[in-house]
Amino acid sequence: MRRGSVAVVGGSIAGSAFAGAAARLGAERVVVLERSPGRLEDRGLGICTHDDRFAELVDAGHLAPDTRRHRLTVRSWVTREPDGPGDGPHGRGRLLWAQPFPFHSHHWAVLWQSLRESAPEVVEYRLGTTVTAVGNDGGGGAWTEEADGVRTPYDLVIGADGYRSVVRAAVCPQAVPEYAGYVCWRGSFDSALLAELPGGAGVWPEEECITVCYRGGQVVIYRIPGLTPGTTQVNWVFYAPTPDWLRLDGPTAVAAGALTGRQLDGMREFAERQLPPYWAGLIALTPPERTLLQPVYDLATPHRTAGRLLIGGDAATVVRPHNTSGAVKALQDAHAFEQAGRRLGAGSWAPVLAAYDRERTAAGRELVGMGRTLGGAQVTSAPDWSAMDEPAMAAWWREQLTGGGFGGHALGRTG
Structure with missing residues (x-):
């Protein structure tokens, strides 16, 4: 029966x-094992959801209708003119x-706090818990192993x-x-x-969401x-070439507060060279x-x-941020898992996992393909922005959407 205990590795x-x-x-028991010992509320990054999603x-009951959010209606694509005359009186750039x-x-x-507050009573959060390994036990269950070497059995282990x-x-x-061959600098601060x-x-x-285009990258600000x-806060994502000092020995990131003054100065100087004055000043x-x-x-x-292991969210599919679908992807993964369980009724976890795998593996591949298309068109193989105008931009954008998935798929869509 689908009862027993479930471990969720990752509490975001x-x-x-x-x-x-x-x-x-x-x-009957759901334990969320989160390695961060502190308050997840400290994570200050911005994310977007399409109105329809x-x-x-x-x-579907996954988000509260009064979840706090900020309305966006227009995305203004701008660029810096080579000699600056089209940047406007306040240095916004040419539209x-x-x-x-x-x-x-x-x-x-x-958004995370809204999800946390709506969690059923059987969900227990354990912060500061580092899971070092997981596996199947060979008898229809699974286990997690923590840093102290202790293994704990569960009926199902979900990797998030x-x-x-x-x-x-x-x-x-x-x-x-x-x-992908490039990085994104990120930042946020009080709008005041x-x-x-x-x-x-x-x-x-x-x-207004702003996208500032330059040769070899772009900045998205909202x-x-x-x-x-x-x-409100200002949130920005600055796609840029790989800094000379960055060593990529595996998937990694440089956390907020860990960048040196010299590294930050290099990023700001690059912004001054590439962006219209207003947006470089904002950064x-x-x-x-x-x-x-x-x-x-x-x-x-x-x-x-x-077996009795399942992965979802970024553990299953890492999509470039250009898709504007990260949070939606994670929530839709959980929705597909839950809907599979409801369709199949009472029984074991095995058929639920099989149905989830069929639906979301295919959808994940499509989202990754869309991200690669958008990354190529907007960063690594971007057009000459100085030659673009509104008709050319609209046509260029349509060419990128042939695979579908910008902002996330419609809920419940398969394949």
Whole structure:
């Protein structure tokens, strides 16, 4: 019977969503094992959800309708003119295209907190718990091993432990993230600091997402809800060439607060050379402790289950951020798992895992393909932005969408 105990390795958005799904499917005990010892609320990154995908997740019961979010309606693509005359009075850059953009933005921690608060009572969170290995026990169950060497048996182990997943190493050890050849610098700060820029915050409308294009990369900038209701933060993602000092010995990142002053100065100087003045100044406002570096990877696993082990979220599929689908992908993985259990009724976990594997493995491959297409078109093989105008931009964008998946697939879609 689908009862017993379930371990979820990783307590972020994917882990919280899977924990709730497992509890609703009848698990008597769900233990979320999160290696971070501190407050996950401290994670300040921004994420976006397409309006339609958000509505679907609310209707399906995975998100609360009053989840705090910031409305976005337009994505303005801009570029810096070689000699600056088209950058405008406040240095915003030359407008290439005002693209309709029906999305909402979220503060990672606010969205995570909403999921955490809605968790069923049987879900237990254990912070500061490092899982070093997992496996099947040969008798229809699974186990986790922690840093002290102690193994704990479970009826099912779910890996939601990110792109360096321990659980993925057991499910499909041949699958490793592949470096895309460029990085993204990321940062966030309180919107009140925009007053320090020439023209202040009024230069940049509240509902506008900005994409600044330059040869070899781009910067995506938008507001997100602050941790305190009624406040907003600025969130930016700066796609750029690999810094000379970065050593890639495996999937890695440089956490907020760990970058040196010299490394940060190099990034800011690069921004000044490539971006219109307003947006370069915005990046420079970001405190060092709120700036981090993430090399861009992607990965599509050949399968997502092995015995009583299952992977979801970034543990199963690493998609380049250009898709604007990361949070949706994680929640839809958990939804597919739960819906498989509801369709199959009472019984063992095995058929649920098989149905989940069939649906989400195919969808994950398509999302990875879309991310690679977008990364090529917008970064590694981008057009000459100085020659682009609105008709050319619209045509260029349509060419990128042939595979589908921007903003995430419609909920429940298979294949």
